[in-house]
Amino acid sequence: MPHLRMTGRGLWITALIVPPLAFVAVFIVYPILSAFAYAFFDWQGLRRGEFVGFDNFFTVLFVEPYRSWTINAFSHNIMVFFALMVLQNGLGFILAYALWRELPGARFHRVAVFLPVVLSTIIVAYLFKLFLHPLFGVVNVSLKGIGLGWLAQPWLGQSDTALWSLIAAQSWHMVGFPTLVFLAGMQRIPGEILDAVRMETQSEWVKISRIVWPLVAPSATIVFTLLFVGAFNWFELPYIMAGLDGSPFGSTDVLGLYFYRTAFGNVSSGQQDFGLGSALAVLIFVFIALIAGIITVRLRAREIQL
Amino acid sequence: MAQLSLRGIKKRFRNTEVLHGIDLEIGDREFVVFVGPSGCGKSTLLRLIAGLDPMTDGEFLLNGRRMNEVPPSRRGIAMVFQSYALYPHMDVYENMAFGARLMGLDKAEVERRIAETTRMLRLEELLQRKPRELSGGQRQRVAIGRALVRKPEVFLLDEPLSNLDAALRSEVRLEIARLHHDIGGTMIYVTHDQVEAMTLADKIVVMNAGRIEQVGSPRELYETPANTFVATFIGSPRMTLLDVTRDGERLVMADGGSIAVGALPAGSAFRLGLRSDAVRLARGQGDGFAGQVVYTEYLGDNAYVYVRLADGTLLAARTAPNDSFAPDEPVTVRVDPGSVHFFSAEDGRRLTQQAAE
Numbered sequence A: 001m002p003h004l005r006m007t008g009r010g011l012w013i014t015a016l017i018v019p020p021l022a023f024v025a026v027f028i029v030y031p032i033l034s035a036f037a038y039a040f041f042d043w044q045g046l047r048r049g050e051f052v053g054f055d056n057f058f059t060v061l062f063v064e065p066y067r068s069w070t071i072n073a074f075s076h077n078i079m080v081f082f083a084l085m086v087l088q089n090g091l092g093f094i095l096a097y098a099l100w101r102e103l104p105g106a107r108f109h110r111v112a113v114f115l116p117v118v119l120s121t122i123i124v125a126y127l128f129k130l131f132l133h134p135l136f137g138v139v140n141v142s143l144k145g146i147g148l149g150w151l152a153q154p155w156l157g158q159s160d161t162a163l164w165s166l167i168a169a170q171s172w173h174m175v176g177f178p179t180l181v182f183l184a185g186m187q188r189i190p191g192e193i194l195d196a197v198r199m200e201t202q203s204e205w206v207k208i209s210r211i212v213w214p215l216v217a218p219s220a221t222i223v224f225t226l227l228f229v230g231a232f233n234w235f236e237l238p239y240i241m242a243g244l245d246g247s248p249f250g251s252t253d254v255l256g257l258y259f260y261r262t263a264f265g266n267v268s269s270g271q272q273d274f275g276l277g278s279a280l281a282v283l284i285f286v287f288i289a290l291i292a293g294i295i296t297v298r299l300r301a302r303e304i305q306l
Numbered sequence B: 001m002a003q004l005s006l007r008g009i010k011k012r013f014r015n016t017e018v019l020h021g022i023d024l025e026i027g028d029r030e031f032v033v034f035v036g037p038s039g040c041g042k043s044t045l046l047r048l049i050a051g052l053d054p055m056t057d058g059e060f061l062l063n064g065r066r067m068n069e070v071p072p073s074r075r076g077i078a079m080v081f082q083s084y085a086l087y088p089h090m091d092v093y094e095n096m097a098f099g100a101r102l103m104g105l106d107k108a109e110v111e112r113r114i115a116e117t118t119r120m121l122r123l124e125e126l127l128q129r130k131p132r133e134l135s136g137g138q139r140q141r142v143a144i145g146r147a148l149v150r151k152p153e154v155f156l157l158d159e160p161l162s163n164l165d166a167a168l169r170s171e172v173r174l175e176i177a178r179l180h181h182d183i184g185g186t187m188i189y190v191t192h193d194q195v196e197a198m199t200l201a202d203k204i205v206v207m208n209a210g211r212i213e214q215v216g217s218p219r220e221l222y223e224t225p226a227n228t229f230v231a232t233f234i235g236s237p238r239m240t241l242l243d244v245t246r247d248g249e250r251l252v253m254a255d256g257g258s259i260a261v262g263a264l265p266a267g268s269a270f271r272l273g274l275r276s277d278a279v280r281l282a283r284g285q286g287d288g289f290a291g292q293v294v295y296t297e298y299l300g301d302n303a304y305v306y307v308r309l310a311d312g313t314l315l316a317a318r319t320a321p322n323d324s325f326a327p328d329e330p331v332t333v334r335v336d337p338g339s340v341h342f343f344s345a346e347d348g349r350r351l352t353q354q355a356a357e
Helices: A008-038 A055-062 A066-100 A106-118 A121-131 A138-145 A159-174 A176-187 A191-200 A204-215 A217-232 A236-242 A255-264 A274-301 B042-050 B092-102 B107-121 B136-149 B166-183 B194-200 B218-223 B228-233
Strands: A041-044 A047-051 B004-013 B016-026 B031-035 B057-062 B077-080 B154-158 B186-191 B203-208 B211-216 B240-247 B250-253 B258-260 B269-274 B279-283 B289-298 B303-309 B314-319 B330-335 B340-344
Touching (some): A008 A041, A008 A274, A041 A274, A055 A274, A066 A106, A066 A159, A066 A176, A066 A204, A066 A217, A106 A159, A106 A176, A121 A138, A121 A159, A121 A236, A159 A176, A159 A236, A176 A204, A176 A217, A191 A204, A191 B042, A191 B077, A191 B092, A204 A217, A236 A255, A255 A274, B004 B042, B016 B042, B016 B211, B031 B042, B031 B194, B042 B077, B042 B186, B092 B136, B107 B136, B136 B166, B166 B186, B186 B194, B194 B218, B203 B228, B211 B218, B211 B228, B228 B340, B240 B314, B258 B330, B279 B314, B303 B330
Parallel strands (some): B031 B203, B077 B154, B154 B186
Antiparallel strands (some): A041 A047, B004 B016, B004 B057, B203 B211, B240 B250, B240 B269, B269 B340, B279 B330, B289 B330, B303 B314
């Protein structure tokens, strides 16, 4: 009978692979699978009721008021995704290009741009909450100070500015990440290729659009995919700045908050429903996995080996 | 028409001056080679001509027009890079069309030029390929093609053969020579390889440590090198330099014998330059410089014998392939009086021979 003998190398590999695998299994795979299972049951508090098939999914998608809540939160996530695509990734690309071209002060700015990324979201969120305070926040005080007092707003307190304020805070916090990834991508472009373009055109726009942008495609794949996942999982910053209800009046509600509220309840309603919450979580998970998969495959196809 | 004038060009990187005032005239349709050891500033000078780096001081004129402030794309100059620098995301056709379109040429003209270039460089089969699907020699041809399509007045080539293997190198070298003959533009070619310089150039510019040592045709540089640097840089094996003193009509090497070479320059101490073909070896002791064989390089049609002279200098001598000299064998070195070079013992400048008094 053949038997497997443990070699020294095999032991090492086992010792290195088993702990992380166990971690992933217990804290990631198991919760996902159990959420899948929970979504098909009726729940009374923490007590599991009977099997209800796709009822929970049907409820969150098609039964009022859940239906409008889902649509409201989902549409906000889409807005956040596109806004961050422009503000965070777009600005990140421009910043990276400026840093790469070694404009004056590039060394200082390289650190300055990335510094906020290492700050905790809690700190950034509280900081921006203070900045945007309607009476003594630095934003309104500054506006009044330079004679633009008419622009001062209760930024977080009204529906049409609240979500944008959160997006602005998020962009400030994370813009350094795409910048860093794009910068790394640009630094991989051989200097002679750039020289070759300079021999053919002096237009920055042509250099960026025809040469630099196609050649940083691998960086774009990474930041696009991560931004997509991040935008639809967005939770901490809105939770701290706008609270679990996505105040005011649900104008900052996103899928993360909505799921949390539904599954675990909140201060204004003690009601918690694991079944509906799990159904939401499963839908979010499937949506993100599907679209992120498509994005990755599509973007990978246009990557070029340097 | 392309007439280039470089006037007093200096280049400083931070506090290091790498070009100390270059003056050079390059005529229309000339094939000029900048040659020198690495770090001599030849590539830097090429980049200044291209406009890729700004010059610290001096002036560059193209057909009498000052180019210092003109961006690289507007100079009418095309460059072939050492790494070829093809755009990796474009196929061969796009690589060539990109620059031509940016010049504002219409579609038909772009296509006509590409067709012409493709034919000349035998690229027809490769048009749809991406650079990574090409061999080194093919990439090289595409890089040249990309430059040709723009029909520039001046071509700059930065060590274009250094990434090719030896067999391909001489082939591409011939091709570049043929190309220059066919299109007749002005070409400036940078290399550290003196063989490339000798075989391609109408005019060689020998550079060393940020200065021009000598400008001339390959024959001029070989036959009348301006100083010991050029003398030893051009020609293979290297010219042997010997410190000798004058004793009447004879040249004496420190404790190693003497020779007579006829006319001598003025002065009493020189540096004597001997190419391998100016030297004859005789076995044993005799009238001439004494030395000892170190080793022999057999090359088929001839052989080079390296001899350690009495003062320690290593001398290369060309011999017939069947003259075999054993290591450590004592030999006498005699010199062909018509083909010796004299240089100043102080600064290495060439000295002219005068008729014997």
